[in-house]
Amino acid sequence: MRLLTHNMLASNARGASTGYPLKLQVVKWTTKEAEPNADFLRGMLPKLDWAALVAATHSLGLPGLLPESPPTDAELSADGAADDEGSALRRLHRALLEIHIEEGTLVCPDTERCFPISKGVPNMLLHEDEVRN
């Protein structure tokens, strides 16, 4: 599971108000390098919940990876940003798309219900008696 998916998942457990953002507990994660796509990232940026993304990088033990506020379009489009390891574009790309959480748990912020992440796939299924009314 990549952090881009984490950013869009919410819990439906009984008692949850918004069920968002899910807390992330990571057991195992890997990095798979990919080519950054600046247009894709610029398009995704307004759709992201930035605070949830930053919190997710913190729970991975990468507190310095992303700034507290989202990068601007200009920062993402800066010349050579795709090749510069430290650029805002590269950092966002790494956070959203290169980090793969293989094993861990997603925790509902309201009810503490745990959803397992196994072999890279989060399992959001609930038992019948657990679903939100």
Added chain:
Amino acid sequence: MATGLAAGGRRLLLPLHLRAAHLLPPQSHLSSSASAAEGMDGGDRGGGRVKIFDRELKRRQRDRAAWAMGKTDALADAVADNLLDRLEDCRKAFPSALCLGGSAGAIRRLLRGRGGIEKLIMMDMSADMVRKWQEMENATDDSLETHFVVGDEEYLPIKESSQDMIISCLGLHWTNDLPGAMIQCRLALKPDGLFLAAILGGETLKELRIACTIAQMEREGGISPRMSPLAQILKKDTALATAAIYQSMFGLEDGTIPATFQVIYMTGWKEHPSQQKAKRRGSATVSFSDLQKQFGSNQS
């Protein structure tokens, strides 16, 4: 959601109601209309909810289906292609899309860049099915960002207003609360987001149903009104009789048998201020009778 979907939703309520009534035990028939009506609103979630499908059993069936699934499937591919064809009528792009259960594999296979999708989440309640899609994904080499989630479309685990499009191909007919599932899709969509779905309609496999009914009457002296949309396992001799009746009633000269599949396609848009609205009643400035004069008087 826009009217197209609302109409589609209403069309589906009637069969839901009938199926629900069939499944109720005889002693509760007096209250059946009331409880079925509650289920139809989609508002009765929880304890008193009408259960047509055992979702846990369905999940296990999907696990098994994952292992039996081939690389292509003529029926699913035809429906998926038909559904995706609707994206070609749209000028809008849908960068982040969610694909729900059913034949999501066929959607992924046939997408071919349609809809301007940049990121696709594929979700199913069966972990084995998701795993299978993941294997298939590793074999494709286009650059679409594809993510996988195990989740239930009856309780959509997706944040509100986060998706540009939700597409479901041959999956939603297995939900107990179709309007409820569609309401959750609408919540997960961004304003002006698109909902596209194909479900199996009541005419599906009618030949099989007819053959089942006749065989059951003949061998068991009555029919059990327990058929949900798709057929169930029968006793062995009834099953053999079913096959024989199917062959004799519907069989073709070349020895094959036809099977009918009715597919209902639904399209819905989440509200957005930019969408066209109906004019206020009485705001017309031109009379239709004047219009007729403009076009000449071909008709009497």
